[in-house]
């Protein structure tokens with residue numbers, strides 16, 4: 001047994017001297033010190049010897065074990081040290097460029113709008129994109145079969161399918177919301193008056209698609225309710241916001257417009273920022289660009305929101321964020337926003 005150990009010690013030391021790389025070293029470690037390693041086996045065998053033999057041999061074996069462990073440790077340090085040298089890193093070499101994404105132009109405009117409105121004391125809210133027929137139309141003074149429904153055709157969800165997924169017996173008339181206006185009602189019901197809010201969000205229309213129309217786009221809704229709110233409040237807030245976003249003093253033009261949820265209602269134009277109102281191809285030589293719909297909140301809408309129209313009045317507006325971004329950056333096709341075309345997106 002003693003000779004066996006001596007022989008093994010020599011074999012191990014010889015091998016360790018020759019070892020050059022970490023893989024070979026690891027193999028040696030397993031071969032000799034591993035659970036089924038040669039040295040481990042011999043050491044295990046000692047427990048089967050007589051007490052007398054164990055006394056002398058045990059001590060000797062232990063010394064060899066300690067010694068060899070030490071040599072393994074030192075060899076490891078040397079090998080790992082040389083590995084470090086082999087993989088020398090030249091920190092002066094140019095690095096690998098990591099491609100960075102950035103915020104979508106629509107989101108950039110939305111963020112700017114949110115900053116402008118919060119600076120004027122408005123809160124930012126959102127609402128569901130899959131909306132009930134009630135909030136999207138009914139509560140906004142657009143009853144079923146009213147011709148105004150034709151202005152905003154949408155994607156209707158099969159009510160039986162909705163029933164199954166909700167597990168309710170009630171018939172659910174769900175639509176992809178056509179505008180952000182339903183959040184007006186949700187907010188009035190939740191917070192009451194007075195109220196100052198904007199709602200940025202994605203909306204959907206069943207639409208013939210062209211350079212100016214898409215089936216999925218973004219709007220920003222605004223609502224302000226208090227005592228004695230008038231059109232003067234509406235125009236001053238809109239002027240402040242549009243001048244802020246277009247980075248120049250803008251002029252507004254109000255034309256009568258029909259939206260069932262406001263009375264009176266307006267289409268609001270901004271002086272063309274490209275020709276400053278003189279007339280150019282962008283504004284079709286008119287000098288004005290149609291920007292948003294707005295008006296004073298209809299009493300029926302206030303009532304649907306649980307607010308007393310005798311005490312409170314309010315203004316509301318709805319603006320296409322895509323259109324604003326197109327105007328701000330001179331983009332001529334709305335379809336580019338959802339195209340995922342990096343050549344387009346990288347410009348912003």
Ligand code: DAH
Pocket residue numbers: 178179180181221222259261262292293294295296316317318319
């Ligand atoms: N919801 C309208 C649309 O999508 C836009 C709009 C018009 C919103 C007038 C308003 C408003 O709040 O007062 O066409």
